Amino acid sequence: MTxxxxxxxxxxxxxxxxxxxxxxxxxxxxxxNSPIINDTTFVNLKEYSQDFVFDMKYATIDNFLxxxxxxxxxxxxxxxxxxxxxxxxxxxxxxxxxxxxxxCYRPLDIQKKMWEIVPNPEYVANPAKGSIHNRGGxxxxxxxxxxGKELDMGTSFDFFGIEASHDYPNVSEQVKENRKLxxxxxxxxxxxxxxxxxxxxxxxSGLNDRVSNAKWDCx
Ligand SMILES: [Zn+2]
Numbered sequence: 001m002t003x004x005x006x007x008x009x010x011x012x013x014x015x016x017x018x019x020x021x022x023x024x025x026x027x028x029x030x031x032x033n034s035p036i037i038n039d040t041t042f043v044n045l046k047e048y049s050q051d052f053v054f055d056m057k058y059a060t061i062d063n064f065l066x067x068x069x070x071x072x073x074x075x076x077x078x079x080x081x082x083x084x085x086x087x088x089x090x091x092x093x094x095x096x097x098x099x100x101x102x103x104c105y106r107p108l109d110i111q112k113k114m115w116e117i118v119p120n121p122e123y124v125a126n127p128a129k130g131s132i133h134n135r136g137g138x139x140x141x142x143x144x145x146x147x148g149k150e151l152d153m154g155t156s157f158d159f160f161g162i163e164a165s166h167d168y169p170n171v172s173e174q175v176k177e178n179r180k181l182x183x184x185x186x187x188x189x190x191x192x193x194x195x196x197x198x199x200x201x202x203x204x205s206g207l208n209d210r211v212s213n214a215k216w217d218c219x
Contacts, residue, residue, distance in 0.1 A: 057157060
Protein backbone atom coordinates (compact mmCIF):
# COMPACT_ATOMS: atom_id res chain seq x y z
CA MET A 1 0.00 0.00 0.00
CA THR A 2 2.77 2.41 1.00
CA UNK A 3 4.50 1.55 -2.22
CA UNK A 4 1.30 2.32 -4.14
CA UNK A 5 1.03 5.75 -2.52
CA UNK A 6 4.69 6.47 -3.17
CA UNK A 7 4.20 5.64 -6.84
CA UNK A 8 1.09 7.79 -6.94
CA UNK A 9 2.96 10.66 -5.30
CA UNK A 10 5.81 10.42 -7.78
CA UNK A 11 3.35 10.26 -10.68
CA UNK A 12 1.44 13.30 -9.39
CA UNK A 13 4.66 15.26 -8.84
CA UNK A 14 5.79 14.48 -12.35
CA UNK A 15 2.40 15.54 -13.72
CA UNK A 16 2.62 18.81 -11.77
CA UNK A 17 6.11 19.52 -13.07
CA UNK A 18 5.08 18.84 -16.67
CA UNK A 19 1.96 21.01 -16.27
CA UNK A 20 4.02 23.84 -14.82
CA UNK A 21 6.50 23.56 -17.64
CA UNK A 22 3.82 23.87 -20.29
CA UNK A 23 2.36 26.88 -18.47
CA UNK A 24 5.79 28.49 -18.31
CA UNK A 25 6.26 27.96 -22.05
CA UNK A 26 3.31 30.30 -22.68
CA UNK A 27 5.31 33.21 -21.28
CA UNK A 28 8.31 32.73 -23.51
CA UNK A 29 8.60 36.46 -24.24
CA UNK A 30 9.57 37.05 -20.61
CA UNK A 31 12.34 34.54 -21.19
CA UNK A 32 13.77 36.38 -24.17
CA ASN A 33 17.01 37.07 -22.30
CA SER A 34 17.42 33.42 -21.43
CA PRO A 35 20.75 32.00 -22.60
CA ILE A 36 18.90 29.03 -24.12
CA ILE A 37 17.57 30.11 -27.51
CA ASN A 38 16.02 27.63 -29.91
CA ASP A 39 13.86 27.78 -33.03
CA THR A 40 10.68 28.51 -31.11
CA THR A 41 12.05 31.15 -28.71
CA PHE A 42 10.38 34.55 -29.09
CA VAL A 43 12.93 37.14 -30.24
CA ASN A 44 12.82 40.76 -31.34
CA LEU A 45 13.32 41.06 -35.11
CA LYS A 46 15.34 44.29 -34.87
CA GLU A 47 18.01 42.43 -32.87
CA TYR A 48 18.55 40.11 -35.86
CA SER A 49 18.45 42.54 -38.79
CA GLN A 50 18.51 46.31 -39.42
CA ASP A 51 17.22 45.90 -42.97
CA PHE A 52 13.46 46.07 -42.35
CA VAL A 53 11.14 49.06 -42.43
CA PHE A 54 8.62 49.16 -39.59
CA ASP A 55 5.13 50.64 -39.55
CA MET A 56 3.56 48.79 -36.64
CA LYS A 57 -0.07 49.74 -37.19
CA TYR A 58 -1.46 48.45 -33.87
CA ALA A 59 0.96 50.64 -31.91
CA THR A 60 -0.89 53.62 -33.50
CA ILE A 61 -4.54 54.51 -33.99
CA ASP A 62 -4.12 53.97 -37.77
CA ASN A 63 -5.83 50.57 -37.87
CA PHE A 64 -9.34 49.14 -38.12
CA LEU A 65 -9.68 49.08 -34.34
CA UNK A 66 -9.03 52.88 -34.33
CA UNK A 67 -7.17 52.22 -31.12
CA UNK A 68 -3.53 51.96 -30.05
CA UNK A 69 -3.56 48.42 -28.73
CA UNK A 70 0.20 47.91 -28.31
CA UNK A 71 2.02 50.06 -25.77
CA UNK A 72 5.04 50.22 -28.05
CA UNK A 73 6.00 49.14 -31.55
CA UNK A 74 8.04 45.95 -31.35
CA UNK A 75 8.14 42.99 -33.72
CA UNK A 76 8.44 39.79 -31.70
CA UNK A 77 8.36 36.43 -33.52
CA UNK A 78 9.64 32.94 -32.95
CA UNK A 79 13.27 32.65 -34.03
CA UNK A 80 12.45 30.35 -36.97
CA UNK A 81 9.97 32.98 -38.28
CA UNK A 82 12.65 35.67 -37.97
CA UNK A 83 15.11 33.48 -39.89
CA UNK A 84 12.60 32.94 -42.72
CA UNK A 85 11.82 36.64 -42.86
CA UNK A 86 15.49 37.69 -42.95
CA UNK A 87 16.08 35.18 -45.77
CA UNK A 88 13.12 36.60 -47.74
CA UNK A 89 14.25 40.20 -47.16
CA UNK A 90 17.73 39.41 -48.55
CA UNK A 91 16.09 38.18 -51.76
CA UNK A 92 13.96 41.35 -51.98
CA UNK A 93 16.99 43.59 -51.33
CA UNK A 94 18.82 41.95 -54.26
CA UNK A 95 15.90 43.10 -56.43
CA UNK A 96 15.86 46.68 -55.03
CA UNK A 97 13.06 46.27 -52.48
CA UNK A 98 12.68 45.52 -48.80
CA UNK A 99 9.97 44.35 -46.44
CA UNK A 100 7.86 46.83 -44.51
CA UNK A 101 6.24 45.30 -41.45
CA UNK A 102 2.74 46.07 -40.20
CA UNK A 103 2.28 43.36 -37.56
CA CYS A 104 4.10 40.37 -36.05
CA TYR A 105 3.35 38.32 -32.93
CA ARG A 106 0.04 39.41 -31.44
CA PRO A 107 -1.01 38.57 -27.87
CA LEU A 108 -4.27 36.58 -27.65
CA ASP A 109 -6.08 39.42 -25.81
CA ILE A 110 -5.60 41.65 -28.87
CA GLN A 111 -7.00 38.88 -31.08
CA LYS A 112 -10.13 38.84 -28.92
CA LYS A 113 -10.57 42.61 -29.38
CA MET A 114 -10.22 42.23 -33.16
CA TRP A 115 -12.76 39.37 -33.23
CA GLU A 116 -15.30 41.49 -31.33
CA ILE A 117 -15.09 44.13 -34.07
CA VAL A 118 -14.79 41.81 -37.11
CA PRO A 119 -16.21 38.35 -36.24
CA ASN A 120 -15.55 37.04 -39.75
CA PRO A 121 -12.99 34.22 -40.08
CA GLU A 122 -12.13 35.33 -43.62
CA TYR A 123 -10.46 38.41 -42.16
CA VAL A 124 -9.85 37.80 -38.45
CA ALA A 125 -8.97 34.45 -36.87
CA ASN A 126 -11.34 33.26 -34.18
CA PRO A 127 -9.50 33.63 -30.84
CA ALA A 128 -11.03 30.31 -29.71
CA LYS A 129 -8.67 28.64 -32.19
CA GLY A 130 -6.00 31.33 -32.13
CA SER A 131 -4.34 33.03 -35.08
CA ILE A 132 -0.87 32.13 -36.29
CA HIS A 133 -0.08 35.71 -35.19
CA ASN A 134 -0.80 34.53 -31.62
CA ARG A 135 1.68 31.68 -32.19
CA GLY A 136 4.52 33.95 -33.36
CA GLY A 137 4.49 32.48 -36.87
CA UNK A 138 2.68 35.14 -38.95
CA UNK A 139 3.53 38.55 -40.32
CA UNK A 140 1.61 41.30 -42.11
CA UNK A 141 3.89 42.94 -44.64
CA UNK A 142 4.27 44.88 -47.85
CA UNK A 143 7.24 45.96 -49.99
CA UNK A 144 8.93 49.34 -50.33
CA UNK A 145 11.34 50.43 -53.08
CA UNK A 146 14.79 51.97 -52.59
CA UNK A 147 13.16 55.35 -51.84
CA GLY A 148 11.01 53.83 -49.11
CA LYS A 149 7.85 54.14 -51.21
CA GLU A 150 5.29 51.36 -50.77
CA LEU A 151 4.53 49.31 -53.88
CA ASP A 152 0.91 49.53 -55.03
CA MET A 153 -0.84 46.39 -53.76
CA GLY A 154 -4.33 47.51 -54.81
CA THR A 155 -5.77 48.07 -51.33
CA SER A 156 -4.55 49.38 -48.01
CA PHE A 157 -3.44 46.98 -45.27
CA ASP A 158 -6.41 45.48 -43.35
CA PHE A 159 -8.87 46.29 -46.12
CA PHE A 160 -11.70 43.87 -45.36
CA GLY A 161 -13.10 43.19 -48.81
CA ILE A 162 -12.76 40.94 -51.85
CA GLU A 163 -10.35 43.45 -53.46
CA ALA A 164 -7.64 42.35 -51.00
CA SER A 165 -7.74 38.73 -52.25
CA HIS A 166 -4.79 37.38 -54.20
CA ASP A 167 -7.13 36.15 -56.93
CA TYR A 168 -9.21 39.32 -57.31
CA PRO A 169 -9.05 39.98 -61.06
CA ASN A 170 -10.02 43.68 -61.31
CA VAL A 171 -6.69 45.17 -60.30
CA SER A 172 -4.04 46.65 -62.59
CA GLU A 173 -1.27 44.54 -64.12
CA GLN A 174 1.20 46.44 -61.93
CA VAL A 175 -0.70 45.45 -58.76
CA LYS A 176 -0.82 41.82 -59.93
CA GLU A 177 2.95 41.91 -60.51
CA ASN A 178 3.64 43.49 -57.12
CA ARG A 179 1.52 40.93 -55.27
CA LYS A 180 3.15 38.13 -57.23
CA LEU A 181 6.64 39.39 -56.39
CA UNK A 182 5.77 39.43 -52.68
CA UNK A 183 4.10 36.03 -52.80
CA UNK A 184 6.75 34.23 -54.88
CA UNK A 185 9.66 35.18 -52.66
CA UNK A 186 7.76 34.63 -49.41
CA UNK A 187 6.73 31.13 -50.53
CA UNK A 188 10.32 30.36 -51.56
CA UNK A 189 11.35 31.37 -48.01
CA UNK A 190 9.07 28.81 -46.29
CA UNK A 191 5.94 30.94 -45.83
CA UNK A 192 2.36 30.32 -46.98
CA UNK A 193 0.13 33.08 -48.31
CA UNK A 194 -3.45 33.64 -47.17
CA UNK A 195 -6.01 33.89 -50.00
CA UNK A 196 -8.12 36.78 -48.72
CA UNK A 197 -5.29 39.06 -47.49
CA UNK A 198 -2.36 39.97 -49.77
CA UNK A 199 -0.33 41.19 -46.75
CA UNK A 200 -0.55 38.08 -44.52
CA UNK A 201 2.07 35.30 -44.48
CA UNK A 202 2.38 32.26 -42.19
CA UNK A 203 5.59 30.37 -41.58
CA UNK A 204 4.85 26.84 -42.86
CA SER A 205 6.34 25.21 -39.78
CA GLY A 206 4.66 27.63 -37.36
CA LEU A 207 1.07 26.40 -37.49
CA ASN A 208 1.18 24.17 -34.42
CA ASP A 209 3.21 26.27 -32.02
CA ARG A 210 1.63 27.32 -28.77
CA VAL A 211 -0.74 30.31 -28.64
CA SER A 212 0.62 33.00 -26.34
CA ASN A 213 -0.78 36.00 -24.51
CA ALA A 214 2.55 37.30 -23.26
CA LYS A 215 3.19 41.05 -23.64
CA TRP A 216 6.58 42.52 -24.43
CA ASP A 217 8.37 45.10 -22.28
CA CYS A 218 8.30 48.74 -23.31
CA UNK A 219 11.24 50.78 -22.02
ZN1 LIG B 1 -2.04 38.80 -40.54
